[in-house]
Structures are given as structure tokens and as C-alpha cells.
Amino acid sequence: MAHIYRLVYNPFVYRLVYSPFVMKRLAKYAFPLLTRYHTRYHANDDVVFLNFGYEEDPPMGIPLAASDEPHRFPIQLYQRTATQVDLSGKRVLEIGCGHGGGASYLMRTLQPASYTGLDLNPAGIAFCRKRHNLDGLEFVQGDAENLPFGNQSFDAVINIESSHCYPSFPRFLAEVARVLRPGGHFLYTDLRPQVRIAEWEAALADAPMRLVSRADIETQVLRGMNKSSESTPELDVVEHRVPAYLHGVAREATASQGSGLYRAVQSGDFSYRMYCFAKD
Ligand SMILES: C[S@@+](CC[C@H](N)C(=O)[O-])C[C@H]1O[C@@H](n2cnc3c(N)ncnc32)[C@H](O)[C@@H]1O
Numbered sequence: 001m002a003h004i005y006r007l008v009y010n011p012f013v014y015r016l017v018y019s020p021f022v023m024k025r026l027a028k029y030a031f032p033l034l035t036r037y038h039t040r041y042h043a044n045d046d047v048v049f050l051n052f053g054y055e056e057d058p059p060m061g062i063p064l065a066a067s068d069e070p071h072r073f074p075i076q077l078y079q080r081t082a083t084q085v086d087l088s089g090k091r092v093l094e095i096g097c098g099h100g101g102g103a104s105y106l107m108r109t110l111q112p113a114s115y116t117g118l119d120l121n122p123a124g125i126a127f128c129r130k131r132h133n134l135d136g137l138e139f140v141q142g143d144a145e146n147l148p149f150g151n152q153s154f155d156a157v158i159n160i161e162s163s164h165c166y167p168s169f170p171r172f173l174a175e176v177a178r179v180l181r182p183g184g185h186f187l188y189t190d191l192r193p194q195v196r197i198a199e200w201e202a203a204l205a206d207a208p209m210r211l212v213s214r215a216d217i218e219t220q221v222l223r224g225m226n227k228s229s230e231s232t233p234e235l236d237v238v239e240h241r242v243p244a245y246l247h248g249v250a251r252e253a254t255a256s257q258g259s260g261l262y263r264a265v266q267s268g269d270f271s272y273r274m275y276c277f278a279k280d
Contacts, residue, residue, distance in 0.1 A: 019196075020167045027120055027165035035099070035123035048101030048131065049074035051161040052265075052272075053224025054217065071101055073224040077189065078102040079109075080220075082158055084213065084276040085185045087112045090155035093179060094118065095144045095172075096162025100128035106158075107137045116154075118142045145171045152181040163190045169200070173207040177279055180209075186277040189217070191270050209277035218265055221272045225265075229257035 031050075038047050053073030060076050068075060082102075087110045097103050097117030107115045117139045119125055128139040142148045144159075144166050157176045166172045176186050186209055192200045204211070264270045 020169075023165045024167045031098075031119075031121040032123045035121060035127055039123070039127055046070070048099045048104070050098040051077050051102075052221050053077060053228040054080060054220050055223040055227050056220055057223065068105060071105075073228045074101065075105050077160060077221075077224065078105060078158075080217075081160055081187050081189045081274055082106050082110060084187050084274075085156065087156055089113050091153065092116070092156045092158060093147075093149070093154040094158040094160075095147070095176070096120075096159055096165070097124075097128065097139065098162075099124055100132045100139060102158075102160060103128070103137060103139070104132040104134060107134050112136070112156075114138075116140060116149075118144070118147070120144070145175060147175045147179050149179045151178055152184075154179050154184060155181060156185045156187060158187045160189050161191070163188070164192060170203045170206065173203060173209070177208040180279040182279055184279050185212070186275075186279070188277065189272075189274040191221075191265070191272040193264070193270050194268070197271055204275070207277065209279050212276040212278050215274045216271065217274050218268070218270075218272045222262070222265055225262055226257050 034050075049071050051074045054077035055073055056076075060079070062072075062076065062079055064072060064075065087106070090112045092106070092112040092115045094103055094106075094115065094117045097119050098121075100117055103115055103117040106112070114136045115138075117125075117128060117137070119128075119139070119141065120143055122141050125139045125141040132139075140148065144162070145168055157180055159176070163169060163172060180186065261270075265272060
């Protein structure tokens with residue numbers, strides 16, 4: 001079985017998988033399946049993050065509550081992306097909030113006036129509403145390419161490891177610019193395979209927003225993946241609660257050390273970046 005996984009999860013296949021055609025279907029079917037699997041079989045579900053993680057050298061070492069500590073590396077990706085600007089007292093929208101761990105953490109630590117988490121996955125939104133109850137935090141089901149919000153309704157938009165799933169990335173950028181007030185910020189991080197970098201950069205250059213900063217963060221993400229491979233609730237699910245014959249698939253899904261996706265980022269086949277844009 002391991003050989004089959006090695007064959008399927010190689011960098012070439014990842015280039016195909018990360019095409020808009022496949023990603024659209026993955027987003028529609030795979031994430032709801034994942035949520036249903038967790039909520040059905042794991043009553044005390046702790047899979048509240050769905051990103052690869054992030055760590056710097058020297059380590060960021062941000063102080064965390066005991067309940068957040070198991071999620072340190074995915075949290076640090078949120079922390080670095082979101083704190084590119086001051087979010088206190090701001091109206092924040094997160095597009096592609098997944099299982100809401102980042103929304104909850106940022107709401108508790110950065111004191112925005114309000115935080116709206118949006119995701120395409122209805123099961124994920126139902127999970128978030130049950131799992132994360134905080135004043136000022138709400139979750140909405142919706143599509144990144146057709147946001148159910150009025151013009152200029154947010155001061156900041158956050159988007160983490162989600163935009164590679166959208167069939168029309170330019171349409172998403174136009175929507176972000178529409179819902180941001182003038183002076184608002186788009187705080188963004190994601191990855192692309194090398195074959196899609198040119199179109200990614202062209203869309204970002206055409207976006208109706210001004211580039212404030214850009215950072216290549218493959219090294220930090222690989223370090224985060226390494227650290228997450230040591231121990232996280234997500235990995236615990238793989239090791240102890242997923243049937244053995246599905247370990248290969250599950251390890252790919254968590255992008256653990258040694259997975260095809262890990263190797264693809266390591267070999268430079270994928271670029272992982274963090275951006276800040278402003279709407280003038
Ligand atoms: C890899 S997960 C990342 C989730 C979260 N940002 C995190 O870091 O834990 C990608 C998320 O994007 C969501 N997504 C995919 N396509 C979407 C779309 N068109 N509109 C809104 N969300 C979408 C998926 O349902 C999934 O929850």
C-alpha cells in the first residue's frame with residue numbers, strides 16, 4: 001500500500017492536483033467529508049486547524065494558553081499573517097476559515113471589534129458554530145468568489161491556505177477588494193506549484209489593491225511541518241484513530257514530514273508566500 005501512495009503522491013501528481021479543475025471538486029466534496037468524519041467518530045474533536053504550520057529560527061515562542069499549545073504551529077501561521085497590521089477594534093473577515101481554530105485564536109488575542117469566519121463547507125461552519133462560542137465571533141457559509149456581504153463592510157480580510165481551491169482566483173481578489181473599506185488590508189498566505197506561479201503573480205499584480213509586503217516562507221512552513229510531525233492533535237488522529245490502511249492518505253492530508261506535499265515544498269516545486277495588500 002505504501003508503494004501506491006508513493007506513486008500517487010509525487011510532485012508531478014501534485015502539480016495536476018493543484019489545478020483549478022481538481023481543486024474546485026476537492027473543496028466541494030473533500031472538506032465536508034473530512035469534517036463529517038471527524039465530527040462523527042471523534043466526539044471531543046480537536047482538529048480545529050487545517051494548515052501546515054509555521055515556525056521561525058529562533059522559535060517565535062509566542063505565549064499560548066494551555067489549550068492552544070497543542071496547536072502552536074498552525075497558530076503561528078495565523079499570528080504572522082494577521083499581525084502584519086493592527087487588528088484591534090477592526091471588523092475582520094476570514095475567508096476559508098476551515099474548522100475555526102484561527103478565528104477563535106485571533107478573536108481571543110487580537111481583540112478585533114468583530115470577526116466573521118466564512119467557508120464553503122457547510123459541515124465545517126456547523127462545527128465552528130458549536131465549537132467556538134465567543135462574543136463578536138460569527139461563522140457564515142459562503143463562497144469566496146461571491147461573498148454575501150455589502151461593499152466596504154470590513155477593515156481587514158484574512159485568507160490562509162485556502163485560495164488554491166478557488167476556480168477563479170481573480171474573481172476572489174475582486175470580491176476581497178469590494179468588501180474592504182478604503183484603507184483596509186488583505187492579509188494573505190498560500191502556496192502554488194511552480195507551473196501556476198506566473199498566473200498567480202499576474203492575478204495579484206492586477207488586483208485592485210496595493211502590494212505592501214511579500215515574503216517567501218517555504219523554510220518557515222517546512223519547519224512548521226517538521227514540528228507538527230512531532231506531535232499535534234491532527235497527527236494524533238492519524239496515528240491512533242484512522243484505520244491503518246488509510247494512514248498514507250491521512251498523512252498526506254496533514255502534510256506530515258515525508259509526505260509527497262512535504263517533499264514538493266522542500267524540493268522547491270511549490271512556492272509558499274505571505275502577503276499584505278492595502279486598498280487605497
Ligand atoms: C486547507 S483548509 C484551511 C483552513 C483554515 N484557513 C486553516 O488554516 O485551518 C482550506 C479551506 O478553504 C475552504 N474553501 C475552499 N474553497 C472555498 C471557497 N470557494 N469559498 C470559501 N471557502 C473555501 C475549504 O472548505 C477549507 O476549509
